[in-house]
Amino acid sequence: MHPPLRVDRSSPVPLYFQVAEQLEHAIRAGVLVPADKIANEVALAHELGLSRPTVRQAIQTLVDKGMLVRKRGVGTQVVKSRIRRTVELTSLNDDLTRAGQEPHTVVLRLDRAAADAATAAELQLEAGAPVWQLERLRSVAGQPLALMSNTIPCAVLDLESVDLSTVGLYEYFRRCGLHLRVAHQRIGACRAGAHEAKLLTERKGAPLLTMQRTAYDDGSRAVEWGSHVYRPDLYSFEITLVGR
Template identity: 30%
Template sequence: MRGRGGATVRPSVLKYVRVRDYLRSLVTHELAVGDAIPSERLLCERFGVSRMTVRQAVDALVVEGLLAREQGRGTFVAPTKLDLEVRLASFGEEMRRRGMEPSSKVLAAEQVAASSDIADALDLLPGEQVFYLHRVRYADGEPMAIEQTWVPCGLAPGLFDDGAPPSVYGELRRRGLEPDWGEDTVAATEVDAQDAELLGLRAGKAVLRLSRRTFAGEVACVYSRSSYRADRYVLWVPLRAPRPALTPRSTEATG
């Protein structure tokens, strides 16, 4: 059998695609989050295929994030992933924009001496005092991310006097500092045992680690490191076509 462009398509590939597309439709239109998919035996009987073909189809949907395997229990419909769009907004602002209720569990809120890497990120000298805030961030009661934040003490005196503020960005705005740009680095890695427990994951599961330097004008006002559950987020980056470079008109043209 030939596919597009005259390429030969093996019958086994077509069987795998049929099973995969059936499961995708089932997940999208009939099953709810947490529901189990039909057993391998039932799928083999329905489509007249081998267990290997069924497993290949299920594997593809696990990779896509539509299904999740739980060892010893089976395969279930995975929670919908949120797009982690890189924008300068607080976690709370992002969750409310999506119609979810944010909350936090504060693990630490203290004044500490900046280590070399933190001082470098905030344009400080090592040892200068910074506010350190360590939180688990929740959406509708489910742990979504772990966040560590550092703010120079000189920019926000008494930041923790009334406890940790619900929004660091909001508190800086209240003090006349408007976070208006930043720079992020994003990497995928495995979660360690301590963070896994806080996020409700097994150690070794994937997380998205985001490091952000936030500026108010030319002032580095916040540095943060966040670990987002990779089973609940997919990185979304908007793109646009490059614009022509702007060049000044020559003296003859203006003159």
């Protein structure tokens, strides 16, 4: 049967979101086990004192996350597999702290420079525009994990006064009211060069996981271009795909 769902109409949190949160929690906590069918939308709406579209919207958000599956004429079921964390528009720092780790970051470089042609093209700037060039080494449990090189247009943000060894880059973006909306990223592999090998305590020529990302603010302005390399024995990307 169902966990007791309740909604708080005085809360500023949208009703559909409250329902989605509770359902998600019930699934993660094991109250709802895989292949369980949840009550049909009409009944659920009546039970909660909500309208069907609202309940539908709540269910839809979980379907998008790959936690529920709808079948017309049948019902809605809990997906029979543990849900791993999706690749989201988050930084490595976010991911690690959320996983209960304690990342340690060393800022290797923080310069103002003029954008070269390739960087300017990625960030959709005119060549020579002033940009911040940032290079950081992130470790977890004493092990170097990632070498991160980022370029941010000076017009977007001032990085002079922030201590990026204690604050994640994306966290700082959020603090400045900068909302990332879209990002493109490419994941590949390469051979470690001498510089990378030394910093990551790998041998030269060792395989590394690479990620290049361009992030956009509200879809209008390129805000950040990052080129990262990871130690594959300590890090990998996990993605949940949802079809249809």
